Every structure is written in structure tokens, then in C-alpha cells.
Amino acid sequence: MTGSAVESARPAGGDDPGRLGRASGESVLPELRAMWWETGVRARAEAGLFAVLAELPRLVAEAVRVSWRADCFRTSVVAVATVGGGVMSAFGLLATQRVLVELFAGGPTADRVVAALPALLALAAVTAVRAGMGIATGYAQNGLTPRVSRAVERRLFEVTTAVRLDAFDADAFADEMERASRGSDSVISLVRASMNLFAGLAGLLAVAVAVLVIHPLLLLALLMATLPKAWATLRAGHLRYQTYTAGSVRRRRQWLLHRLMAERDSAPELRSYGLRRFLLDQYDRVMRVETDIQLDLARRVTTMTSVGAVVGGLATGVVYALLGFLLVEGQIPLAAAATCVVAVQSAQRSLSTVTYQVDEVYSDGQHVGDYTGFLARAADHLPETGGDRATPEPLREIAVRGVTLRYPDRDTPAVDDVTLTVRAGQAVAFVGENGSGKSTLAAMIAMLRSPSAGVIEWNGRPLAEWDADGLRARIAVVTQEYHKWPFTAATNIALGDVDTEARQDRIEAAAARAVADDMIRDLPYGYETLLDRTFAHGQDLSGGQWQRITAARGFLRDADLLIMDEPSSALDPRAEDALFQAIRDRQGRATTILITHRLANVRHADRIFVLHHGRLVEAGSHTELTAAGGRYAELFALQAAGYDPEGGPDASRPAVAPGRHGLTDT
Numbered sequence: 001m002t003g004s005a006v007e008s009a010r011p012a013g014g015d016d017p018g019r020l021g022r023a024s025g026e027s028v029l030p031e032l033r034a035m036w037w038e039t040g041v042r043a044r045a046e047a048g049l050f051a052v053l054a055e056l057p058r059l060v061a062e063a064v065r066v067s068w069r070a071d072c073f074r075t076s077v078v079a080v081a082t083v084g085g086g087v088m089s090a091f092g093l094l095a096t097q098r099v100l101v102e103l104f105a106g107g108p109t110a111d112r113v114v115a116a117l118p119a120l121l122a123l124a125a126v127t128a129v130r131a132g133m134g135i136a137t138g139y140a141q142n143g144l145t146p147r148v149s150r151a152v153e154r155r156l157f158e159v160t161t162a163v164r165l166d167a168f169d170a171d172a173f174a175d176e177m178e179r180a181s182r183g184s185d186s187v188i189s190l191v192r193a194s195m196n197l198f199a200g201l202a203g204l205l206a207v208a209v210a211v212l213v214i215h216p217l218l219l220l221a222l223l224m225a226t227l228p229k230a231w232a233t234l235r236a237g238h239l240r241y242q243t244y245t246a247g248s249v250r251r252r253r254q255w256l257l258h259r260l261m262a263e264r265d266s267a268p269e270l271r272s273y274g275l276r277r278f279l280l281d282q283y284d285r286v287m288r289v290e291t292d293i294q295l296d297l298a299r300r301v302t303t304m305t306s307v308g309a310v311v312g313g314l315a316t317g318v319v320y321a322l323l324g325f326l327l328v329e330g331q332i333p334l335a336a337a338a339t340c341v342v343a344v345q346s347a348q349r350s351l352s353t354v355t356y357q358v359d360e361v362y363s364d365g366q367h368v369g370d371y372t373g374f375l376a377r378a379a380d381h382l383p384e385t386g387g388d389r390a391t392p393e394p395l396r397e398i399a400v401r402g403v404t405l406r407y408p409d410r411d412t413p414a415v416d417d418v419t420l421t422v423r424a425g426q427a428v429a430f431v432g433e434n435g436s437g438k439s440t441l442a443a444m445i446a447m448l449r450s451p452s453a454g455v456i457e458w459n460g461r462p463l464a465e466w467d468a469d470g471l472r473a474r475i476a477v478v479t480q481e482y483h484k485w486p487f488t489a490a491t492n493i494a495l496g497d498v499d500t501e502a503r504q505d506r507i508e509a510a511a512a513r514a515v516a517d518d519m520i521r522d523l524p525y526g527y528e529t530l531l532d533r534t535f536a537h538g539q540d541l542s543g544g545q546w547q548r549i550t551a552a553r554g555f556l557r558d559a560d561l562l563i564m565d566e567p568s569s570a571l572d573p574r575a576e577d578a579l580f581q582a583i584r585d586r587q588g589r590a591t592t593i594l595i596t597h598r599l600a601n602v603r604h605a606d607r608i609f610v611l612h613h614g615r616l617v618e619a620g621s622h623t624e625l626t627a628a629g630g631r632y633a634e635l636f637a638l639q640a641a642g643y644d645p646e647g648g649p650d651a652s653r654p655a656v657a658p659g660r661h662g663l664t665d666t
């Protein structure tokens with residue numbers, strides 16, 4: 001059976017619960033996106049030998065450019081030492097020939113040894129210099145590696161942290177970004193492989209020159225002895241790459257299964273649903289095919305390299321026969337023939353380096369192409385800079401005017417022609433059903449996203465006209481999908497204001513407002529507890545505990561505008577009540593935009609904006625909206641009914657409020 005039999009099994013089987021139910025005999029794993037490293041492998045598999053050789057100079061030039069930019073001194077040392085090593089190899093062969101000429105000359109042995117001494121000394125000197133150059137290359141390369149890595153990675157992170165958030169929505173760009181970040185690791189491999197390739201080529205050239213000097217015909221003999229094996233090695237490499245790409249879908253599945261069976265995230269469900277047998281069966285199916293293919297590949301590669309070795313051996317035999325013939329005919333002296341034997345062996349060593357490095361340079365070069373291509377294209381996703389931008393003043397008013405945002409590949413806009421105003425000191429709420437556009441609207445106000453149409457103004461001036469960093473310093477955002485930063489509890493809160501000194505009293509005050517203080521003190525190392533289990537002594541928190549930490553991060557900086565997107569979805573009733581008390585404390589003093597589905601918490605917001613399918617459908621206070629009997633009143637009544645001991649939802653009784661209190665609890 002071939003790999004394609006499994007790979008062509010219905011790709012989207014995972015979408016069909018019936019298929020899963022029919023159990024484990026069938027492959028239900030869907031197709032996964034290509035992995036970053038498959039770009040290079042695929043390109044090498046598809047490119048013919050001449051295409052590979054034709055592209056090498058460009059790739060090597062790219063490696064040299066990157067290396068030069070990172071450290072011109074060490075790059076020069078490597079280049080000089082590599083070329084010097086080649087020159088020394090040529091001298092070495094010529095000195096060897098001189099030694100042999102003297103040793104094979106007539107006369108007493110002692111006289112011959114004495115005559116050979118100068119050439120022997122020259123050979124020793126050349127060998128020592130070549131070894132010295134090898135050491136210099138090693139030192140320079142070792143020094144170059146971290147410098148190139150750092151320069152390349154730093155450049156990449158400068159871009160990935162600067163591109164606008166919407167870049168992550170474009171599938172192709174997000175994919176490119178991932179490949180580029182992996183490609184940055186390949187830069188140093190490309191640099192190293194290019195230098196090794198240079199060294200191999202220099203060695204080959206040196207042998208060719210030396211042989212040419214001794215006797216032109218020997219060059220032909222040298223080519224005959226080395227080319228068949230080189231060709232077979234490159235062909236075998238090609239075959240390996242081709243097999244590799246043919247199995248890429250299968251390997252992705254293998255990798256996915258590995259994660260599903262061995263990682264922490266999937267472990268609870270794997271056990272609770274008894275998925276062990278099912279996943280192991282999937283693994284067996286994939287691996288059976290993989291093993292067959294690997295065995296087939298091993299057979300074909302062995303055949304090819306054996307053919308290469310046999311042809312190479314025969315060719316070497318022909319060379320030695322040719323040498324014998326030339327010797328008998330008196331065309332070349334014995335010393336030249338002996339030198340040629342040494343040269344053939346030296347050339348074969350250099351050639352095996354070259355053939356291996358050709359593949360390396362080519363496939364690494366593709367990844368580096370991903371990296372450099374990404375950097376060039378990323379310019380389109382960087383925020384506009386320059387120009388005279390005003391330093392933002394304290395917030396007086398935010399005006400959203402006819403704002404629309406449409407995500408890529410979506411037919412309907414997420415936010416559709418919304419107009420509203422928020423005044424300083426107000427606490428306003430965005431409410432609406434799932435997917436109604438609340439988070440998207442808040443993200444535009446927080447400058448995380450830019451509207452496709454319309455404008456958002458800060459104190460009457462479009463956001464884009466203010467200094468972006470200055471404006472961000474006045475806005476704090478607690479996002480719905482918060483990130484669990486792998487730092488201590490204290491640092492996790494301090495991240496809310498990185499421009500100011502992280503004083504412990506401020507951190508503790510912010511934690512107290514978010515009801516996180518006691519919880520953090522109960523951790524094994526208090527505020528210094530590392531919140532990531534992948535580190536030694538690291539801890540994980542419950543969902544609600546994490547939410548308290550992220551709320552504390554939002555409170556740390558007493559920002560003009562605090563946007564809180566679902567800050568209490570995982571909080572227990574007591575913590576939720578305390579959090580909303582802290583939000584209430586801001587009312588009249590600072591501005592808060594709150595997004596929540598717990599409508600009890602917005603009852604006394606200054607204004608409530610109701611979104612539906614991206615449009616603003618209602619706006620007003622809780623009293624106004626419940627009296628209007630519209631969508632808000634309906635949602636509120638539905639939720640309130642859950643707290644009503646008498647029973648089910650009743651939209652006619654919107655005034656029945658949940659037990660806990662809202663923003664301006666009295």
C-alpha cells in the first residue's frame with residue numbers, strides 16, 4: 001500500500017460525527033496546513049539538478065550578505081581562511097609531487113631523502129598553515145553563529161511586533177509570518193552550509209589546478225573518477241526529498257497524533273471519552289504506511305548509491321589503468337602518477353562535502369527566502385508613521401462616526417455603520433448576542449483594528465492624527481481572549497504599565513481592586529510565583545483566577561479609558577461583585593467601556609449600546625431600554641427569569657433584576 005491510499009481518504013472526515021462513531025478502523029484525520037519546513041524540502045524535490053545548481057550562486061550570495069551585515073570582520077576571516085585553505089591544498093599537492101619526484105629519482109636512498117627534504121619541509125609548512133586556517137575558520141564561524149542569529153531574529157521580531165493586528169487575519173500573511181519566523185533559524189544554517197560549500201569547492205579547485213600543473217590529461221582522469229559518485233549522491237538526495245514530500249500529509253497527521261496523545265491539553269478529554277484505542281488505531285494506520293514507504297525508500301536509495309559507487313569504482317579503475325598506460329608509455333613520471341592517486345582521494349573527500357552542502361544550501365535557501373520575502377511584504381502591514389502627530393490630551397469625548405469593519409473572507413461586516421458617543425467619566429456598556437460585533441467595535445476604539453469605513457475621534461480628532469503611543473498610554477484594555485504570560489504573578493500585573501516603574505505597592509493595589517490580592521498571596525511564592533507550569537516551580541491558575549490577574553493588569557494604570565471585554569465570565573459571584581464595585585469607583589472620574597453578557601452588571605451604566613448583526617440597534621439607559629421593550633428588554637428579561645423562583649422567561653417582566661448589583665449599586 002502506498003502513502004496516497006491513506007492520504008486520499010476523505011479529507012474532512014473529522015467533520016462527520018457519524019464517521020467517528022463508526023470508529024477506529026478508518027482514517028478520520030483531516031488535512032492539515034503544510035509545515036514551514038516543507039517549503040524547502042518541496043522546492044528541492046521539484047527542482048531538477050540544473051535548476052538547483054543555477055540557483056546556488058544567488059543563495060550563497062544572500063548568505064554572504066546576511067553574514068557580512070551581522071559581522072563583517074568574522075565573515076572576512078572565514079572567506080580568507082577558506083580560500084587560503086584551498087590555495088594551501090594546491091600547494092600541498094605540488095609539494096607532495098616534488099617529494100615523490102625526489103624519492104623516485106635515481107641514486108642512493110640517503111641522497112634522495114636529503115634532496116626531498118626542502119619539499120618535505122614545504123609540505124609540512126603548507127599543512128601547518130592549512131590547519132591554522134581551519135582553526136581560524138572554526139573560531140570565526142563560532143563567533144559568527146550567535147551574531148547572525150541575533151541580528152536575523154531581532155529584525156524579524158521588530159517586524160512581527162509592529163505589524164497591525166489585521167495582518168493576522170489574512171490567512172496567507174499569518175502563514176508567511178510563521179514560516180518567516182522558522183526561516184530565521186535557517187539563515188545561520190545557510191551561512192554555515194554556504195561556507196562549507198565554499199571550502200569544498202576550494203578544495204576541489206585546488207586539486208584540479210595542481211593536477212593540471214602536473215599533467216593536463218590527469219584532470220580528465222580526475223573528473224572521470226569523481227563525477228559518477230557525485231551524480232549518484234545528488235540523485236539519491238533528490239529521491240529522499242521526493243519521498244519526503246510525498247509523505248508530508250501523513251507526517252502532519254503523525255505529528256498531530258503525537259500532540260493529541262502526549263500533551264496536557266488533550267489529556268483530560270482523551271481519558272474521559274475513552275479515546276485511547278481510537279487514537280492508537282489512527283497512529284497504527286499512519287505508521288504502517290510510513291514504515292512501508294521508509295523501507296521502499298531505503299531500498300531505492302541504497303540501489304542508487306550502490307550503482308554510483310560501482311560506476312565510480314569502475315571509473316577509478318579506468319583512471320588507474322590510464323595512469324599505468326601513461327607510465328608505461330613514459331608520458332608521465334612515476335611521481336606524477338602517485339600524486340594523481342593522492343589527488344583523486346582528496347578530490348573525492350571534497351566532493352562528498354560539496355554534494356551534501358548543495359542540498360543543504362538549496363533547501364535552507366528556500367526558508368531564508370521565506371524570511372526575506374516576509375520582511376519585504378510586511379511593509380504593507382506596518383502602521384503609518386511620520387508626519388506631525390499631536391500629543392494626546394486627557395479624554396473629553398470619543399465619537400464613533402459611521403464605522404464599519406469587514407473581516408477578510410466574510411460576506412457581512414462585523415461592525416456595520418455604527419455611530420455613537422462616549423463622554424469622559426461615563427461608564428458605558430456594549431451588549432448584544434454572540435457575534436454581534438461588540439469586541440470588534442471595542443478593538444477599533446482601542447486602536448487594535450482600523451475601520452474599513454468611518455472614523456473614530458478622540459476629543460474631536462481622528463485617532464490616526466494623534467501620536468499612537470501617547471494615545472495607547474491613555475487606554476487600558478482587558479481583552480476577552482487574554483494571554484497567560486509566562487511570568488510571575490507580579491510581572492503579569494506589571495505588564496499593564498511597562499513604561500512606569502513596577503512598584504510593589506501599585507501592583508498590590510491593582511490586584512486588590514481586581515480581588516486578586518488574597519488569591520496571589522495564597523500561591524506558593526506569593527507575588528513571585530511563576531505562572532507557567534512549563535518552568536520548574538511554575539504554577540497554573542484556574543480560569544477565574546487568571547481573569548482576576550488580567551483585570552488587575554487593566555487597573556494598574558489608571559487609564560483615561562478602560563475597556564473591559566467580558567472581564568467576569570469566569571468569576572465567582574463574590575469576585576464579580578467586587579470587580580464591578582471597582583469599575584463603579586471609576587464612574588464620574590474616568591471612562592469605562594464594558595462588554596458583558598451579564599446584564600445585571602450594566603443596569604446602571606450611563607449608557608447601554610445594543611448591537612445586533614454588527615449594527616447599533618438600541619441606545620439608552622437601563623430604564624429607557626427596558627421601557628422601550630426592545631431587544632435589550634427581551635434579553636434582560638430572559639436572564640432575570642433565571643433568578644426568578646417562579647420560573648421561566650417572561651419578557652413582560654423586565655424589571656425583575658438578578659440578585660447581584662450593577663454598576664452604580666446603592
Ligand SMILES: Nc1ncnc2c1ncn2[C@@H]1O[C@H](COP(=O)(O)OP(=O)(O)OP(=O)(O)O)[C@@H](O)[C@H]1O
Nearest residue numbers: 169407408410414433434435436437438439440441
Ligand atoms: N479575526 C476575525 N476574523 C474573521 N471574523 C471574525 C474575527 N473576529 C471576529 N470575527 C467575526 O466577526 C463577528 C463579530 O465578532 P465579535 O468578536 O466582535 O463579536 P462579539 O459581539 O464580541 O461576540 P461574543 O459575544 O461572542 O464575544 C462574528 O461574526 C465573528 O465570527
